[in-house]
Amino acid sequence: MKLKRFLSLPVLSVFLLLGFIYYVTIFIFIEDLSGLRSSAGLVNSLIFSLLAFLCVFSFIACVLTDPGEVPSGYTPDVEENQSPDQEIKKNGTPARTCDKCSAHKPPRAHHCRVCGRCVLRMDHHCTWINNCVGLRNYKSFLLLVFYATLASTYSAIVIVSCTLQKDWGSFGNLRAKNIHVGCGLLSISLCLTLGSLFIWHVYLTSRNMTTIEGNRAGWLARRSVLSYNHRYDVGAYKNFTLVLGPDTLKWLWPTANSHIKDGLGFPTSS
Numbered sequence: 001m002k003l004k005r006f007l008s009l010p011v012l013s014v015f016l017l018l019g020f021i022y023y024v025t026i027f028i029f030i031e032d033l034s035g036l037r038s039s040a041g042l043v044n045s046l047i048f049s050l051l052a053f054l055c056v057f058s059f060i061a062c063v064l065t066d067p068g069e070v071p072s073g074y075t076p077d078v079e080e081n082q083s084p085d086q087e088i089k090k091n092g093t094p095a096r097t098c099d100k101c102s103a104h105k106p107p108r109a110h111h112c113r114v115c116g117r118c119v120l121r122m123d124h125h126c127t128w129i130n131n132c133v134g135l136r137n138y139k140s141f142l143l144l145v146f147y148a149t150l151a152s153t154y155s156a157i158v159i160v161s162c163t164l165q166k167d168w169g170s171f172g173n174l175r176a177k178n179i180h181v182g183c184g185l186l187s188i189s190l191c192l193t194l195g196s197l198f199i200w201h202v203y204l205t206s207r208n209m210t211t212i213e214g215n216r217a218g219w220l221a222r223r224s225v226l227s228y229n230h231r232y233d234v235g236a237y238k239n240f241t242l243v244l245g246p247d248t249l250k251w252l253w254p255t256a257n258s259h260i261k262d263g264l265g266f267p268t269s270s
């Protein structure tokens, strides 16, 4: 049952954190900055509520969407068997089957030890969503990081503005000062962490790489053993459309996934 994925401490912690940041940003800091009944307060609250809704929606989509499993009885066709697009293990041995599942593994699929199965176009297993990030939920994951970066940046700007405009000389409440500094540090740290993660995933998407492939490219580059030839890179714009879809109007909607194919083969540059 997919709903069971919500019953995990990291997933529940994300909901608690989101709820906490939503509450303090709107009911403490926007209220303090301009008052919730003023037009500025209302606009700020609406924008932040929209970002918070998009975060929660993307998060739920990430948790509930199956990243994609290898169909039972999958066998690679002859051409694919002979092509070099099968992954190469670090010792140089071609890995055509999964040792754990004792089954054929499509290109870019990997075995996840936590999920106990092979996942199509596997990116990584994410504890925070209690699910693998793979073929079918990578778009919602990318948008989750995008909306969470926007929301935490918005929250940080509101909190810092509120803190700076206060006359702390006459407002000597130590507890209030601690709340302002604590919430400010929390939102700024989230903003920097999520922002860095977002930049990394935008880079990976622009090269049509998964986190596993990006790390492998870095690993090979550091050792100067082999240059990593990523044959799935078909040009930055096309790479983005492969993840976000061909229709730019649907790029920002986490569940608009009708463009995703079976994940058993991928366009290549050669």
Ligand SMILES: [Zn+2]
Pocket: 098, 099, 100, 101, 102, 110, 111, 112, 116, 117, 118
């Ligand atoms: Zn496997």
Ligand SMILES: [Zn+2]
Pocket: 112, 113, 114, 115, 116, 124, 125, 126, 131, 132, 133
């Ligand atoms: Zn997994």
